[in-house]
Amino acid sequence: MKKMPPEYYALLEELQAIDFVLLELTLYLDTHPQDYQSIQQFNQYSELRKKVAAQFESQFGPLLQYGHSYSNYPWDWDDSPWPWQV
Numbered sequence: 461m462k463k464m465p466p467e468y469y470a471l472l473e474e475l476q477a478i479d480f481v482l483l484e485l486t487l488y489l490d491t492h493p494q495d496y497q498s499i500q501q502f503n504q505y506s507e508l509r510k511k512v513a514a515q516f517e518s519q520f521g522p523l524l525q526y527g528h529s530y531s532n533y534p535w536d537w538d539d540s541p542w543p544w545q546v
Contacts, residue, residue: 464520464541471516472543475523478509 485502
């Protein structure tokens, strides 16, 4: 597996932290659907995730398959490591 620069791991770790917050907020909101402040926080983290994911993908390639992420030219899905491999 090829060695990736430190920025790769930093952005991937940031995405994982954001995903954790979004998961926890989702679970909380499932039982507290009227908590306006938590809904606002969820939406803020959703926007942040889009920005960080776009930054990651622009530097290192796609994160998700099935049309959720664009591919560079040439097709770069065969470039490793994939995010779930690190």
